[in-house]
Amino acid sequence: MSAAADRKVVLVTRRTRLDELIARHHTLAQARFYLEHLNADFSDYLAESAAYAQSLAQVVSGLQAWGRYQLVDRTYLPNFVFAADDIVVALGQDGLVANTMKYLDGQPLIGVNPEPSRWDGVLLPFESDGLSALIGDVARSRRAIRAVTMAEARLSDGQMLRAVNDLFIGPRTHASALYEIQHGAGREVQSSSGVIVATGLGSTAWIKSIVTGSLAVAQALRGGKPSAEYAAKAWDADTLTFAVREPFPTRTSQASIVFGEVSRTQPLKLRSRMPENGVIFSDGMESDFLRFTAGMEATIGVASVQGCLVI
Incomplete structure (x- = not known):
């Protein structure tokens, strides 16, 4: 045989x-x-x-x-x-x-x-x-095999979780997510309803609804003038896209790092300020999650391996 x-x-x-x-x-x-x-x-x-x-x-x-x-x-x-x-x-x-x-x-x-x-x-x-x-x-x-780029979240305690469509970083409930976010040279404290990080495959899913909704609001505030259009990525794109959901600026939190790209050389980093209920889950599977509570740091980047889908 x-x-x-x-x-x-x-x-x-x-x-x-x-x-x-x-x-x-x-x-x-x-x-x-x-x-x-x-x-x-x-x-x-x-x-x-x-x-x-x-x-x-x-x-x-x-x-x-x-x-x-x-x-x-x-x-x-x-x-x-x-x-x-x-x-x-x-x-x-x-x-x-x-x-x-x-x-x-x-x-x-x-x-x-x-x-x-x-x-x-x-x-x-x-x-x-x-x-x-x-x-x-x-x-x-x-x-033939179609390559699919995956996202990866690594915690400071060594735990890891991958995503084929997207990662959610935020609260398990409808409370606000509290965290520090760092992207490139920018760093700030934020309060929001969570952060979404999407792959190329996931670029037509959850994050699309977030971005298109934001663009529609911006267009309405501009008196109906056209704003930028959202474009999906290829399944094997070597970058990820992140978006912050409903960022809320206060005296102690900012809302300037709300959208961008994550690459192999420029990951996204978040440090939790949530005493409880902070989580990271992927692809809508809320039951399979990483605890992301106060003091934990998460590094979000492009996974080192790709999915191999038979076509």
Whole structure:
């Protein structure tokens, strides 16, 4: 058996909305009662769950035809150890691909769309049938790979967290974030609702809404005169973009370092002044976070490794 044919495939799965409801309400009947009491369409939850189960069965059949494989639920990703030569398959929405990629170290990642009629799947170019042949091509380096730049947050105590779309630095609640921010030669104390640092892939997501909203406000204040336009970046761009959400100037806080680029030679640094509830999380996964409380310093920069998305 060749080394390529002996490579293990790790399949990352996720629970459907119906699975989450059953876990919360204990039985299918109770989940149905809860949704119907809210006048929600329970049949849509059933259809989504059935489609995912069918797609999962097809994927597993393809993995059985391939050889060595392992299933991992997304909730175990923060503690799962991938082998250097693993091939990784994510069966789910775009968010699952992003949340899988940030735990990888150069392993090829295949995004599989479980229900193309439901999910657009920007990061899901493949469907569940024919997976065995696709894995064979990936194992033998016969498929193109698209590089994806990731962001990285490193704390002064050695902890690290990567992001495929964006990092959020701020409070867990709706309270104000208090911190010192340093970018290049500039340094100031700020009070805001948090800082977003986005990658090229994430430049069309959360940070776009922040910047376009700010531009619209600026345009209104200028009497409708056009202001600058927001432009997204390439997925493999070697820089990140940061934006401060709702900065609030006071006697002790400023609001001049609110937007800019982060590069390998010019990181973004923040020191927390929040006695509690300060966090850093990535790609919308609030449950997987780093504590960022008073005295902790975070250095935000371009990750040393890139994501490898099979296309």
